[in-house]
Amino acid sequence: MRNYLLRHAQVFFYSLGQLARSPFASLMTIAVIGVALALPSGLYVLIDNVQRVSGGIDSSARISVFLKKSVNDSHAEHWTERVRKIPGVAKAEYIPPKEALAEFKRLSGFGSAIDTLDNPLPGVVLVTPVLADADAEALTALVERLKKSSEVDIVQLDFEWVQRLNALLEITRRAATLLAVVLAASVLLIIGNTIRLAVYNRRDEIEVIKLIGGTGAFIRRPFLYSGALQGLFGALAAWLLIQLSLSVVAGPVADLALLYGSDFRVKGLDFRAAVALLATGALLGWLGSRLAVGRHLSEIEPS
């Protein structure tokens, strides 16, 4: 067993040495793999960050219920009391037309010009749904229920744009998955091609090893290590690329967040995601190499 591990360690360092022996070719391959892996991974990081932004908004999903002008304050208060009892409603707050107008006056800056008007604003009830029920279906059901009330004029779901964003994110996520699959396949092909060339370059050596009794596994081993190492280094390059890109946008994003009064910060790949990325790279490299070696090794027979 010790002997076995020792031999694997030897092959590992031998393969590492082989890569170092042709640094330019190795770097090219690693760079190509790096870009191929960085694209989907970067997209995932983007989705993750956008989701964290929209996640902060989810909790403030609110329903604005505009009452009919004919509904007076006490009637509205009474109605709001009833709304509070609907399951799925966390809070319901009535804003009388007078208050709404005062707020509008304060915020719009029209000042006393508004005093000359009759109050055009209706009474509004702000309904906050229970967070746990904040999935699209429950919210829609709640909106429908509120709409049926004879006191209600318009129901506006502030949540709608979040839903749209989420739908958009879902599309992007699917696109990223597709992209990941396509690019994983291209990594397989890149490594497969590199290994195919390596196999042909070492044709004589392979023939000799076959003649002196080297097994298929023995001959494959250095190629498999080489493929896995290139995949691993490619993944490392992808990781660097992502971290570098994030550090470029981190400053402006922080500034933008500050303007919105948020302390949002761009988040890169965490430890687990980074390990997964590296493992994926190594695995793809191994697999690409395995496919290529399996195909081409049997073609080389001593003669």
Place this chain on the structure above:
Amino acid sequence: MIRFDRVSKRYESGHDALMQVSFDIADEEMVFLTGHSGAGKSTLLKLIALIERPTRGSILVNDRNTAKIGRFRVPYYRREIGIVFQNNRLLMDRTVFDNVALPLVVSGCEHRELGRRVRAALDKVGLLKKERDYPITLSGGEQQRVGIARAVVNKPPLLVADEPTGNLDDTLSTEIMDLLADFNHHGVTVLIATHDLRQVQRLGRRVLELHNGQLDYDGAPAP
């Protein structure tokens, strides 16, 4: 050690390389295989090394029917045969030591044992001082001796050589042949394919002569 029983080999091209060849080579015997080029010498050696399989007939090597050795057992079978090639087939990007060590590395020899056995083999062919050199810096005769060291390093009971002196002058040929005879003296069965009749005469061992794929002569070298 080797028994051919009515062995025929027809290549896919339709060429009959060997026809009904039968012979026995005893343990610890040294035999020359001669014949014009294209007579079937190489094919015969390929059949022994399981590079090719016979179309008809049976081949026993070391009391084992080679027909029963499956594809995945071939590497282990080949470890029992030392093969010396005409163009030595050394790996030029590795040192003499690494070249000779290759059969031991392939069979998973322990590290300390490996160094000891490689040096013993290099000592036997008189190249112990060149272990760190690259084959390209050696002369043709020295390269061939490295090839022989590689063939014997894991102490196979059978040594097969294909034109081992093909590219060498007389003095070097004598040196190489004496080296092979010395291994035979130490109990290794040796089969040498060659058209170097001078060496065949000189050593006076048994000769198998092929002619157009058929065994033409089996006995002492013709005077």
